[in-house]
Amino acid sequence: MFIQKLMQELSQLLSLMKAKKRAYFLGLLGDGIGQASVLIALPFVFKDLTDFANTKDPALLTRAIVTMAAMFLLFSLLSPFFSYMYRRCVREVIANIRLLVFQRLSRLPFAYYEQHHSGDTMSRLGNDVQLMERAYAEQLKTLCIILLSLIGSIAGMFALDWKIAIVLLFVSTLTLYVNTQFAKSVRRIGDQLQQQLGVGTERLSDFLSGLPVIKMFHLQKVVTARYTEANEEVTASAIKQGHRHALLEGTNFFIQFVSFGGMLVLGIMLVAKQVIGLGVLVALVQQQMLVTLAFLQLGQVITTLQGSLAGASRIVGFLQEPLEPNQYQLDSTESREDDSMLKMEQVVFGYTADSNVLDEVSLQVGRGQMAALVGTSGGGKSTVMKLLLGYYPPAHGSISLQGKPLGQYSIAELRSLIAYVPQDAFLFEGTIEENIRYGCLDATDEDVVRASKAAYAHDFIMELPDGYQTRTGERGAKLSGGQRQRIAIARAILKNAPILLLDEATSALDAESEFWVQRALTALMREKTVLVIAHRLSTVEHADMIYVLHEGKVREQGRHAELLAKNGLYASMYEVQQKKDRPALELAKSSAGLA
Numbered sequence: 001m002f003i004q005k006l007m008q009e010l011s012q013l014l015s016l017m018k019a020k021k022r023a024y025f026l027g028l029l030g031d032g033i034g035q036a037s038v039l040i041a042l043p044f045v046f047k048d049l050t051d052f053a054n055t056k057d058p059a060l061l062t063r064a065i066v067t068m069a070a071m072f073l074l075f076s077l078l079s080p081f082f083s084y085m086y087r088r089c090v091r092e093v094i095a096n097i098r099l100l101v102f103q104r105l106s107r108l109p110f111a112y113y114e115q116h117h118s119g120d121t122m123s124r125l126g127n128d129v130q131l132m133e134r135a136y137a138e139q140l141k142t143l144c145i146i147l148l149s150l151i152g153s154i155a156g157m158f159a160l161d162w163k164i165a166i167v168l169l170f171v172s173t174l175t176l177y178v179n180t181q182f183a184k185s186v187r188r189i190g191d192q193l194q195q196q197l198g199v200g201t202e203r204l205s206d207f208l209s210g211l212p213v214i215k216m217f218h219l220q221k222v223v224t225a226r227y228t229e230a231n232e233e234v235t236a237s238a239i240k241q242g243h244r245h246a247l248l249e250g251t252n253f254f255i256q257f258v259s260f261g262g263m264l265v266l267g268i269m270l271v272a273k274q275v276i277g278l279g280v281l282v283a284l285v286q287q288q289m290l291v292t293l294a295f296l297q298l299g300q301v302i303t304t305l306q307g308s309l310a311g312a313s314r315i316v317g318f319l320q321e322p323l324e325p326n327q328y329q330l331d332s333t334e335s336r337e338d339d340s341m342l343k344m345e346q347v348v349f350g351y352t353a354d355s356n357v358l359d360e361v362s363l364q365v366g367r368g369q370m371a372a373l374v375g376t377s378g379g380g381k382s383t384v385m386k387l388l389l390g391y392y393p394p395a396h397g398s399i400s401l402q403g404k405p406l407g408q409y410s411i412a413e414l415r416s417l418i419a420y421v422p423q424d425a426f427l428f429e430g431t432i433e434e435n436i437r438y439g440c441l442d443a444t445d446e447d448v449v450r451a452s453k454a455a456y457a458h459d460f461i462m463e464l465p466d467g468y469q470t471r472t473g474e475r476g477a478k479l480s481g482g483q484r485q486r487i488a489i490a491r492a493i494l495k496n497a498p499i500l501l502l503d504e505a506t507s508a509l510d511a512e513s514e515f516w517v518q519r520a521l522t523a524l525m526r527e528k529t530v531l532v533i534a535h536r537l538s539t540v541e542h543a544d545m546i547y548v549l550h551e552g553k554v555r556e557q558g559r560h561a562e563l564l565a566k567n568g569l570y571a572s573m574y575e576v577q578q579k580k581d582r583p584a585l586e587l588a589k590s591s592a593g594l595a
């Protein structure tokens, strides 16, 4: 069972080497044979030297010197060549694995990113790939040298005296048994440790991305406590692992001492009785030490290799995560041809099978029209956007764009039809120009400037010391919220997609920024079909259609005036916002009955 699992994981590890496998093994074997043959030959050299000291036979001395010289020459000439060969393979294989992981990461369905913490993924990319590198570069090489020197030394022992060889082999296998017993618990702790390290990275990444909130609410103590807790768990597991290793070392030392001492006493008695020669004893002692050491290292290397194999199998598992499908998998009903650019019919959707977040939602936006989604928090507005972007397929109902069901678009076609401006505009670390150009990679410099002018971003960009070459910082941290928004809008303008999905962010901006962002949005919306999530109802007074979402259902729909006249949910939301927007004094007066 244990061996079977080990072999299975080992073959997983090797399968990731693909075309490099042959060169890697050639290098590994070449280097391994070089090092192992020196170890195997040394006892025979010692035997010849001891026998020469006894018999003064010059042929023995010559043989010892020639053997030694040949071994060292071979080792120093060939080893660097093979060593370079396999090290190079390891570097290339690891670079390829990192790339594969990254590529897979970029092609996973949206649900994956919502369900997994980015810290866990970072930890996987970092720790697990590092563990694999250690397996390829160190542990497999050690394993190869151990196995080769074991085979050579055991054969040598049998050649010298087969009866003593059997006894010595029995003692040495005891070391292997003890070490493999320890390996199981060390592996368990190792797995636990990796998982806890992942939690630690999650906390760290939460800390870095939530820094403004942490500073504002003075949460340093809380987050430090959370990190300390994760760190303490890691430390506890690492100490437990250290304890097992120390125990193992002590046990191994005891076995080595007993077997070495026993061999010496037994050997000297046999030499005294002239059963074996002194040279044979010297060689046997050497070989026995070599075999015991090899068994001991075998146990240790299997233990550490197991930790690395666990990392490898996590990476293999990750590389088998299902990809985002190329085609949207849905549409139970074909949509009828009409002039709607965007249409949802009786869409039902839930993130989990047991509860629906959208319940028979229907909406449509005509070509060049603007529709708004408003409603209570958690009503399902962002979920509608996610479905339109093809991040999730609905459970029932149909969605169509330009009169064609989404199922007939590839995901790439679908995304090229839509420009999405989220509430929190994300900028990549890089220059402003690069960030705008992500909207259309073939755009000329003039196109970038034109888009920026339309987004009312050009003037502030030109005032920055490096203009379009100004670096944005991590997530655009070196720019204000309104500036980030306008760059994101310029990016969307450059994309020039016929359908625009907007998550209005103006509520988070100050009055001046809001003014410029509103103007930029107006420019972006020109001649487009727009669906906007509106947090401020005053911004959708001119919308062609407003849908009021509450608890996953469209409760009301109509134009602003119609909805006000209904005196329902929309009207009461509007009233609350109007009150909130009135100057504080006026509000205070009215509530005190002084107005």
Ligand SMILES: Nc1ncnc2c1ncn2[C@@H]1O[C@H](COP(=O)(O)OP(=O)(O)OP(=O)(O)O)[C@@H](O)[C@H]1O
Residues within 6 Å of the ligand: 114, 351, 352, 357, 376, 377, 378, 379, 380, 381, 382, 383, 384
């Ligand atoms: N990835 C997710 N997994 C599970 N549930 C989710 C997920 N995203 C959103 N939800 C749930 O779905 C419901 C609708 O969320 P959604 O974000 O669509 O609301 P919203 O109307 O956009 O809210 P808000 O105006 O506050 O942004 C909420 O109950 C939310 O908790």
